[in-house]
Amino acid sequence: MSKNTRVKIGLEVHVQITSLRTKLFCSCPSNYRGKPPNSNVCPVCLGLPGALPVVNREAIREALKVALALNSKINKLLIFTRKHYFYPDLPKNYQISQYDGMGSLPIAKGGFIRIENDSLSKIVRIRRINIEEDPGRITYPTGSIVTSPYTLIDYNRSGVALLEIVTEPDLESPKEARIFISKLVSILEHLGVTNPELEGAVRVDANISIEGGERVEIKNIGSPKDVEKALQYEIARQSAIVKSGGSVNRETRHWDKGKGITVSSRAKELEEDYRYFPDPDLPPIPISSDLIDEVRSTLPELPGDRIKRLMSEYGLSKYLAHVVVIRSKLLADAFESAVRECGNASTIASILVNELLRWVDECGITIEEGLKRLTTKRICKLVRYLKEKKLSSKLIKEYIKKIITEDIDPDDLIGKGYVSIMDLEYLSNVIEEVFKENPKAVEDAKKNPKAINYLVGQVMKKTMGKADPQLTYELINKRLKENVC
Ligand SMILES: [Zn+2]
Structure with a gap:
């Protein structure tokens, strides 16, 4: 055309x-x-x-x-x-x-x-x-x-x-x-x-x-x-x-x-x-x-006003406020109920829009079914674990997938060893191992900072994705500089 x-x-x-x-x-x-x-x-x-x-x-x-x-x-x-x-x-x-x-x-x-x-x-x-x-x-x-x-x-x-x-x-x-x-x-x-x-x-x-x-x-x-x-x-x-x-x-x-x-x-x-x-x-x-x-006196707040309110009251971007409200009223209700309980509006909006909707679409379930599993209580547990650094931003995606597909409580996942590796000593040992196994990659990384990502990848592999990528990157970078002399 x-x-x-x-x-x-x-x-x-x-x-x-x-x-x-x-x-x-x-x-x-x-x-x-x-x-x-x-x-x-x-x-x-x-x-x-x-x-x-x-x-x-x-x-x-x-x-x-x-x-x-x-x-x-x-x-x-x-x-x-x-x-x-x-x-x-x-x-x-x-x-x-x-x-x-x-x-x-x-x-x-x-x-x-x-x-x-x-x-x-x-x-x-x-x-x-x-x-x-x-x-x-x-x-x-x-x-x-x-x-x-x-x-x-x-x-x-x-x-x-x-x-x-x-x-x-x-x-x-x-x-x-x-x-x-x-x-x-x-x-x-x-x-x-x-x-x-x-x-x-x-x-x-x-x-x-x-x-x-x-x-x-x-x-x-x-x-x-x-x-x-x-x-x-x-x-x-x-x-x-x-x-x-x-x-x-x-x-x-x-x-x-x-x-x-x-x-x-x-x-x-x-x-x-x-x-x-x-x-x-x-x-x-x-x-x-x-x-x-x-x-007329019974009319509730309508979507246009609600979008504006979510932007002004919770500081959401226009895009996020729009998706949260227009995609489904249930999503907007879940958002407001979780924020009332545990604050952190932008984290919660991102959990709902980026993760919940993704699994709802991928698994072909309704938002209502998804929210029966990803309840307000569970959302707030995830927010708390993130703050306490028990969960990395990467691992939280895996948690939400399991919550929605298997109806598991975040507490049970933490109990099963789905924990972010924030233990510096353990992480440093893994990095040491990766350095020994990949001498050529280490040499590359010294000359070219972009090559550090390969080493980060190796650490993630060894820790089954549980290491915090940002922290791993910083530790590797530090370790490389030590090696220079
Ligand atoms: Zn009839």
Whole structure:
């Protein structure tokens, strides 16, 4: 793609309101995960004839929280709309959603989120926020709609409350899209509306067009990283079509995560295909100013303010404060809880950002699981051992790896001999041995200080990585100077 090709990206982010006890229009539990298929259902969410929906009032409060946090304008009348389509994941053949037009309104319109990183600071406008119901889940037993002889359908998820947050096409690169989703999810997490670590809690549809081409929608992408990858792929695909003189068709595609490509799924429906009209089973609900004020008074500290506070209160760099807050609220909570208990903010931030996140990513576990092992207590033990020089900065990495992968307490590791070698006499003896075994390297090191690192390496090898590298370097340097005369 040439650098000047203009890319326009708009997102529709679907977020389950996981804080609710029950589904959006019935009293079935909102938590459907891990249950036998079709056991978390009732006549309403199965769409049986005559069953009538009743709105979950808590869902409205949660949606209002989000609207206020995103600076959106709340509509004073809540109207639900039927969005018609024939597909087995919705037994009624329509989804209860909200629409802007045809006598309907979404719960909120307008608003914005500011996205930032080192080189970027921009406003992304929000077009609207809808409340709607989640469809059921479809499974193709042999993996694909084309090859599977039959389809399995599970309605446990059907009717779970979703928020659909739609942006204007203000995003100009896949990276901006990733940063936007991370920021949005962090806001929702701080509001307590959703738990993004739950599989399927956040799903994204991305609209993308490049200059001179039609808009293509990529459906149902599961994570900010995958959104970035899918969009990168799509820009390359569309650019190649335009370059070869073809034209990009308006269509819906889906992201094949395994293959890392997007695949055409159908021609895009037009708005009028959905035959929207206000749901006659759900009378409009007035949203009073009192309710809005009351919800506003419950809003917690949001990520933007929290980042600023971590910088001013604990002296964190912008980068560290940003990662700690945006990557996960749990990480920011763990950071603040450990600092309250044992101080040393920058050491703790570095333990969490450089070590915990590394092992979480490498082992494919959630941050929540990682923090169950690397608890506040254990973090503070590590900080204390570092201060008492029982641990070197190198060895602490090994400790954290063992804590996270094997759930071992730092005290037990110290007991098993995972101790930093600060014993000067012992270390000097090891250095003596290394000098005897490597006379040529010693001669090199006398002439060229850079060659000292080889000797440090030999000492680390003999001590199984337990020696403090800085101290070892200093001792070797001293020993070399003694030898000069
Ligand atoms: Zn139900």
